[in-house]
Amino acid sequence: KNEVEQSPQNLTAQEGEFITINCSYSVGISALHWLQQHPGGGIVSLFMLSSGKKKHGRLIATINIQEKHSSLHITASHPRDSAVYICAVGDDMRFGAGTRLTVKP
């Protein structure tokens, strides 16, 4: 079993839909990172969180330390949100396999 599991692996949505991507982990962590990788390959850090909830624009990230689970939500999804979303945890940055999101107009 991988130490960091993401679901779903692939997700296709219609523009405007509410999106949820999940990340479960089995190691103890100080923080969890959500990253976005664009089709061109560039990586952008979306959130780093160690408790509770953070919001940035249409993106919301939550984490439950006791349950070792985090979710990334995208409200009112847009085609420009199409990317791979990756979670990373732990002091040695262990990565999930990523969730490939495609938002259709």
Add this chain to the structure above:
Amino acid sequence: DSGVTQTPKHLITATGQRVTLRCSPRSGDLSVYWYQQSLDQGLQFLIQYYNGEERAKGNILERFSAQQFPDLHSELNLSSLELGDSALYFCASSVGPGTGSYEQYFGPGTRLTVT
């Protein structure tokens, strides 16, 4: 633009060769991280330097080495290259020393192709 620069953008070389990848962190950041992203292994943490000193080591092969210079730029040296070393190599930087405890800013990556 994250403020992290990496050179070169692309590199094509032959098996057995040695290459050097360069990274300049964001202004003010003291930590530099190196990551490898291959098709079969996904993203993997290789190594972190903080203010010139090695801070944390991940899945870095013995054929690979890195250093951080006094001006805080970093170089990743890959030697005795194998086909399996073909990958995207990312550098990231952050302000503090804790490997997973600070937001990281990623460079655009260097695509290495070993033929």
